[in-house]
Amino acid sequence: MELLIAFGTDDRKNLNDDHVGMAKYFYVYKFSNNKQGLAERRKNVKLKGDESMKHGDPEKAKATSSVLEGVDAIVGRKFGPNLPRISKKFVCVVARMEGVNQAVTAVRDNIDLVIEQKKRGEDRRHIVLKL
Numbered sequence: 001m002e003l004l005i006a007f008g009t010d011d012r013k014n015l016n017d018d019h020v021g022m023a024k025y026f027y028v029y030k031f032s033n034n035k036q037g038l039a040e041r042r043k044n045v046k047l048k049g050d051e052s053m054k055h056g057d058p059e060k061a062k063a064t065s066s067v068l069e070g071v072d073a074i075v076g077r078k079f080g081p082n083l084p085r086i087s088k089k090f091v092c093v094v095a096r097m098e099g100v101n102q103a104v105t106a107v108r109d110n111i112d113l114v115i116e117q118k119k120r121g122e123d124r125r126h127i128v129l130k131l
Contacts, residue, residue, distance in 0.1 A: 001115055002032040004039060005093075005107055006068050007100050008076040012041075014098045020076025021064040021086075028071060029104055036108050042067055065089055073114050075103050083126060091117045092126040102131065 008023030010016040016023040023044055030039040044067050064086065068074060073091035077098075086092055091114050095103040106129040107114060117124040 002030060003072040003111070003114065003118070004070060005029050005031055005073040005075060005114070006042070006071045007103055008044075008074070009100055013100060015075070015077045015095055015100060015103055017077065019078050019080035019082075020074055021080065021082065023076065026068060026071075026074075027100060029107075031108065031111055034108075036104060072118055073107075075107060079126065087124055087126060088122045091124055094126060094128045096128065096130040103129075106131070 006026040006028045008016050008020035008026055010024045012025060012027070021044075026042045026044060027038060028040045028042060029036050044064075064082075068090065071090060073093055074086065075093040075095050077095055079086070079092055079094060083092060093107060093114065095106060097103055097106060110127070110129055113127050117127060
């Protein structure tokens, strides 16, 4: 099975410290046949409009979803109150590590968990990965 998995980052090296939807960039990796590689870099075109919107606003979830069209899973250090909305469309992976490369390795080593949750459709649950 081929999966596209997005990693939220601000500096292109580490996962961002804020909620994953607030990342400046998403590095999208293709996972297939026990291999992975960077497929593309996407700039997070944050919600245009009122910057005072609070975390958990449904419009923020829509904005993140639009940037990540075609992606199967999202990886970040933190997810906000929109986690239930985002989980209906993506497998959400909480990574308890700093580096993007560390997170890519952790996902690769646990790809069966990601596939299992993807198959659950809208009933999926988030995954927590540690070093």
